Amino acid sequence: MISVHHLSKSYPVAVKSPGLKGTLAHFLHRTYREVKAVQDVSFTIQAGEVVGFLGPNGAGKTTTLKMLTGLIHPSAGKVRVAGFDPFRRQPAFLEKMSLVMGQKQQLIWDLPTLDSLRINAAIYKISDETFQQRLGELSEMLALNQQLKQPVRKLSLGERMKAELLAALLHHPQVLFLDEPTLGLDVNAQVAVRDFLREYNQRYQATILLTSHYMADITALCERVLLIHQGQLMYDGDLEQLVERYAPFREVQVELAQPWPAEKLQHYGEIESINGQEVRFLVPQENLTGAIAQILAQLDVLDLSVNDPPIEDVIGRLFQAGVVANIKD
Template identity: 65%
Template structure:
């Protein structure tokens, strides 16, 4: 459904030096330079897959999404989405995809969402009766009711985001590009949006490429992830395999009967946090049994838990390193 081959994008910007002299030289003899944003990115996504697209700020995620949706033309390589070349912006292609950006909105601020939805239906050539049926179906899935009849400016952020999703899916696209769809939402609203997206994928078989800084979105929806760093793709595989590869340690959390200084835990692994009676350690898997035994015999342990480290911490370490070990 989505095929990227050697995809690259560079932006030409002014090469201006600081200071008055640099400004004068730039005025009379402007120099330009090319800044690579995405370099040699290749991947393919099958119909019906839900794939997470992860990277730090500035890694090239949004630039890649814009090339996949035809908003910008690649500087190098080739891309196909549902058999179309996105940058040609053919009407049939635009009816096949949708792009939802958490920091952008398409609904008209002073009008109820229902009015904007009717406009969208007209743009896509959806008849009034069919549009009404689709709106009712999606509104039920999104738990939207009277909110569709109130001005957008009077809706909560979570209600607005759900209305944005409804507007983006009204034409029943087969490919969804979601860029931070839960940005700024509270925990409950995030959970409802995730449930809706999972349900929509099951019902329609839509292909989804999702970027998010909330790892809860990725772990709830995606079995496969793409990781990009400094414009280059350096991992394409299952999230489970990634966490196993990058987490050769376990998280040990202890509630202690007394308060100890940080140096008391030297030699027990990596001290991640110490807050009052609670200590959190990262312990290598091959040392886990011995370390837990020493903790129990040395400290007044009231409670002890052993877990895998949070996946967001694992991914964060990976971004800092910039490569898979």
């Protein structure tokens, strides 16, 4: 459904020195530097897959999505989405895909959501009968009923995001690109959006490429992830395998009989947090048995548990430690 081969995107960015002299030089003779936003990225996604697209800010995620949807043209490489070249933006292609960006909106602010949906239906030439059928189906899945008759500006952030999804899916796209769809939503709204996307994928076998800084979105919806760093694709595979392979530590949570100062605890492992009598350590796997034995022998322990660290911690550490640079190998 999605095929990407050696995709690259570079931008010329003007360089300006500070001060009046720099301004005059910039006006008379500009110099540029090249910014490589995406570099030689290749991957394929099969129909019906839900794939997470991970990376820090500025890694190239949104630039890649914009090339996949035809909003910007690649500097090099080839892209096929649902059998089409996205940049040609043929009507048949636009009917098969949709892009939802958490920080952008397509609904008209002062009109009821229902009016914006009718405009979308007209754009996609959806008949009144089909419109009513899809509206009822999607609004039920999203738990949106009376809200559709309210002006968009009167909706809560969670309700607005649901309405944006409804508008994006009214024409039943085969491919859905989601860029931070739960950005800024509270926990309940995030769960509702995830549940809807899971049901939509299962019901219609839609292909979904999802970027999110909320790892709960990724773990709830995606078995496979693409990991991008500094414009380069560093990992393409199973999320659990990534964590197992690149999480060389375990989380040890300890409840002590009394609080201890941090300086007396730090040799048991890396202290992630101290909350009164509860201490959370990160301990390398090869030191785990010895560290637990020391903790039990030297501290007055009420409770102890060993868990895998949160996935967001693992991914964050991969980038911070530079381990990500070696994943591709």
